[in-house]
Amino acid sequence: MTADERTAMSRDLEIGLAQMEQIKGQMEALRGQLASLQSILMDYTNSLDVIAEMDGSEETDVLMPIGGSAFLKVKVVDNSKCLVDRGAGVFMDTDLSEAKELVQQRMGSIRNGIGNIENTINEMMRSYDEMSKKAEELYAKQMTAGAGPDQTF
Secondary structure (H helix, E strand, O other): OOHHHHHHHHHHHHHHHHHHHHHHHHHHHHHHHHHHHHHHHHHHHHHHHHHHHHOOOOOEEEEEEEEOOEEEEEEEOOOOEEEEEOOOOOEEEEEHHHHHHHHHHHHHHHHHHHHHHHHHHHHHHHHHHHHHHHHHHHHHHHHHOOOOHHHHO
């Protein structure tokens, strides 16, 4: 193997390893986004549970969070409507049935986003695995050609 071929092989190996590191970083960022979306989905699930519990019930006592892990015990006297964020921080009185539909729609969007991120992560993992195999092959060629790690970088 010529010196130029060894240099080209070393360069290809370095580029492959750099690309693998980039993919690992992107996958970690996507996993963070995935965790955030799963947390949001859990929050929506809890909202749906409360809406279902309140729908059709009479006056009831609930704990209202006031911040700092403190709660007030309050009595809900009108549970036919709730405030729902309609976007841009605008909240509107909404019938419980409509609120339930809105929350379910948002949950569907979140689930789609989770699915898209999971698919992207899987594609990236396949690319990473392919790059890893190519890097191993290049390294093995270098070792058999007498260009060990000391001469590679």
